[in-house]
Amino acid sequence: MTTILAIESSCDETAAAVVVDGRRMVSNVVASQIELHAVTGGIVPEVAARQHLRAVVPVVRQALTDASMTWDGIDAIAATAGPGLSGALVVGLNAARGLAFARGLPFIPTDHIEGHVCANWLGDGDEPPLPALALVVSGGHTELLLMHEDGRFTRLGGTRDDAAGEAFDKVARLLGLGYPGGPPVSRLAASAGKHRVRLPRAWLRGTDDWSFSGLKSAVQRMVAEPGAPPQALIADAFEESVADVLATKTARAAEREDVRCVLLAGGVAANARVRSRLRERCGVLGIPVFIPPPELCTDNAAMIAAAAFRHLGSAVAATDALDVYPTLAPRMRVGITR
Amino acid sequence: MTTANRLVVTTRTAVRTRALGRRLAKLLHPGDVVLLQGPLGAGKTTLAQGIATGLRVAGPVRSPTFVLLTQHEGTALTLYHADLYRLDDPEAVADLALEEQARDGVLLVEWPERGLAALPATHLLVVLEPAPAADTDANARRLTFVAVGARYRHILDGLHAAGLADHT
Secondary structure, three states, rough: OOOOEEEEEEOOOOOEEEEOOOOEEEEEEEEEHHOOHHHOOOOOOOOOHHHHHHHHHHHHHHHHHHHHOOOHHOEEEEEEEEEOOHHHHHHHHHHHHHHHHHHHHOEEEHHHHHHHEEEEHHHOOOOOOEEEEEHHHOOOOOEEEOOOOOOOOOEEEEOOOOOOHHHHHHHHHHHOOOOOOOOHHHHHHHHOOOOOOOOOOOOOOOOOOOOHHHHHHHHHHHHHHOOOOOHHHHHHHHHHHHHHHHHHHHHHHHHOOOOEEEEEHHHHHHHHHHHHHHHHHOOOOOOOOOOHHHHOOOOHHHHHHHHOOOOOOOOOOOOOOOOOOOOOOOOOOOOOOO | OOOOOEEEEEOOOOHHHHHHHHHOOOOOOOOOOOEEEOOOOHHHHHHHHHHHHHEEOOOOOOOOOOOOOEEEOOOOOOOEEEEEEOOOOOOHHOOOOOOHHHOEEEEEOHHHHHHHHHHHOOOEEEEEOOOOOOOOEEEEEEEEEEEEEEHHHHHHHHHHHHHOOOOO
């Protein structure tokens, strides 16, 4: 039995979790979701390193408390090394290294994108069979990855401009809805009734890439048209366009790569239409689709522990030279390289 | 040379906007700051993609709205591509320490109006907007380059010399 404590601080969220054997989550703490008022003076972590700094010790303590554990129960420490915002990453990474050094524990630098994929291993459901095709869709990422039998990843494609979640946020803004844009756009789309309008799809044939920037501009033009369709119809057409291209191209790639399952991950995996279109397109091919529960789709540390468990063999000493990496491609990555 | 601090270029397609970015890149040096201002869908990321190609840095260059800042390494310099869209507090912009981080490279900032006070006072401002209504081409864009500081007037001179400005 191996118990890993993981820290995630790649962007907005400061998070810590304790996970046993990469699957059993005994605690999962995200700073913005807990009451840290007493400790931080009420500041919710956003982008700044100093906000992660304020939150990191309280969330780690909370993760141990929620797990009813002391440091003696922890076998290894992991943290997100990238991709993400450098200033944010270094806080979590160095806090984790400091803890590993103090406790004499092995340290596992972990990839954020691989973490999202590995959220599909958390819980006591069936374990996803490999090789698998992983679609990571969030505010910051739209990535299609082939996960080989040995757990290595090959990147097949991704967005060329806006991430899928970003497209939802910006269309929400165009329609005068709130942030984050996913839930309000979906609610508005659900009220569309029987009528339909159609927005374009950028298929980028012959590639595993997506583009959502043109769709955003098409929404903008449709909203501004004299006699524009009702906003609910525009929201519906937008959501359908995003779900259709994501699901259709992922299913096609899954068939071509002959994978045993598709793994959906990232914040946009919480979108009902994306989930159902992907299940439909993969269902006709007989390819099962795994989707984590919504709270494990957004940034969290349990997913980092799940990914780190797969790299126990490549743990390093806390004192080894190590740096964060801000950008996804094309440099070699922890996890995505080994 | 002239020392105009303003120059207007109209591009008819996204491909032309990218090409303009490549030309601009040839005039940029480490330490330069370019602010890209314009509404959603104005072509800010498209122009940034052209600049990245021209600087020969590693891609792909995508919209950094959610991640706030991406770095693209090249042989000669690093491109720092920031996007302040999600931020509304100049203090949060200051916390990104963009100028400090980007000393060894070129800094591009989308949505700079979210935190102008926290951005370098001298810079090249590029205002992007859909080209005037008479133009029926949905992808046509008007780019207005505004130089703030002698260094950036020099860049505008370079764009002028390359014959890129619209004839007025």
